[in-house]
Amino acid sequence: MRRPMVAGNWKMNGTRASVAELIEALRQQELPAKVEMVVFPSCVHVSQVVSGLEGLPFSAGAQDCAEQSGFGALTGETSATQLSDAGCEWVLVGHSERRSLLGESDEVVSRKFAAALSCGLKPILCLGESLEERQAGQTLEVVGRQLAHVIAEVGIAAFEQAVVAYEPVWAIGSGLTATPEQAQEVHAALRKQLAREDQRVADGVRLLYGGSVKADNAAELFGMADIDGGLIGGASLKANEFGAICRAAGN
Numbered sequence: 001m002r003r004p005m006v007a008g009n010w011k012m013n014g015t016r017a018s019v020a021e022l023i024e025a026l027r028q029q030e031l032p033a034k035v036e037m038v039v040f041p042s043c044v045h046v047s048q049v050v051s052g053l054e055g056l057p058f059s060a061g062a063q064d065c066a067e068q069s070g071f072g073a074l075t076g077e078t079s080a081t082q083l084s085d086a087g088c089e090w091v092l093v094g095h096s097e098r099r100s101l102l103g104e105s106d107e108v109v110s111r112k113f114a115a116a117l118s119c120g121l122k123p124i125l126c127l128g129e130s131l132e133e134r135q136a137g138q139t140l141e142v143v144g145r146q147l148a149h150v151i152a153e154v155g156i157a158a159f160e161q162a163v164v165a166y167e168p169v170w171a172i173g174s175g176l177t178a179t180p181e182q183a184q185e186v187h188a189a190l191r192k193q194l195a196r197e198d199q200r201v202a203d204g205v206r207l208l209y210g211g212s213v214k215a216d217n218a219a220e221l222f223g224m225a226d227i228d229g230g231l232i233g234g235a236s237l238k239a240n241e242f243g244a245i246c247r248a249a250g251n
């Protein structure tokens with residue numbers, strides 16, 4: 001039985017004051033014990049969030065990490081070593097905004113995934129196709145390639161510590177959500193690909209859906225057989241909405 005999970009990616013949003021308000025508002029929410037809940041603040045707010053979440057059933061993660069672990073002369077980068085030291089338990093790798101806007105290749109994403117694991121952080125591997133790729137009928141090929149690169153880098157056993165998030169690029173922040181059937185088709189294909197390597201690992205890996213998930217569409221998406229929860233962007237910045245999505249994952 002896979003434990004449902006809801007992750008809130010706050011992206012490049014928030015100030016110290018608004019982050020404090022959001023945490024306070026989350027404190028007022030009724031939250032389901034059976035759902036694993038994580039928030040991913042901007043790097044500059046990680047320490048504030050880690051201490052602010054004390055007593056709340058959330059853990060904290062970072063939105064990215066450097067390919068290199070440890071310390072060194074890499075201006076502007078933050079290593080998984082530092083994120084772990086700051087109290088992060090999770091890290092997103094390969095979010096489509098980093099792949100498309102910052103040019104992260106499958107190779108870079110795979111090395112970040114490996115770096116996270118080597119420092120004890122649990123990675124959420126994000127993958128997904130663009131609108132052009134979907135229209136060209138390449139969705140399963142694209143996500144299959146993105147997943148295969150990481151499996152080749154770290155091996156299938158590493159996925160016992162990891163989560164995979166399918167986020168069709170055309171659905172992110174657009175208000176266009178994949179239908180539950182579209183999302184399920186991709187999730188089933190990803191699980192099958194993992195199962196070709198190791199059935200037991202594939203059965204245990206949580207596959208999250210991301211892309212315009214809201215309180216009013218979450219239950220239908222989370223009701224699909226291979227959708228184990230969500231990676232939420234915009235809606236995770238509103239405590240009421242995020243709380244409702246977490247509750248939908250617990251039903």
Ligand SMILES: O=C[C@H](O)COP(=O)(O)O
Pocket residue numbers: 009095167171172173174175210211212213231232233234235
């Ligand atoms: O990481 C989260 C995704 O990019 C989804 O963002 P969104 O819920 O605003 O569409």
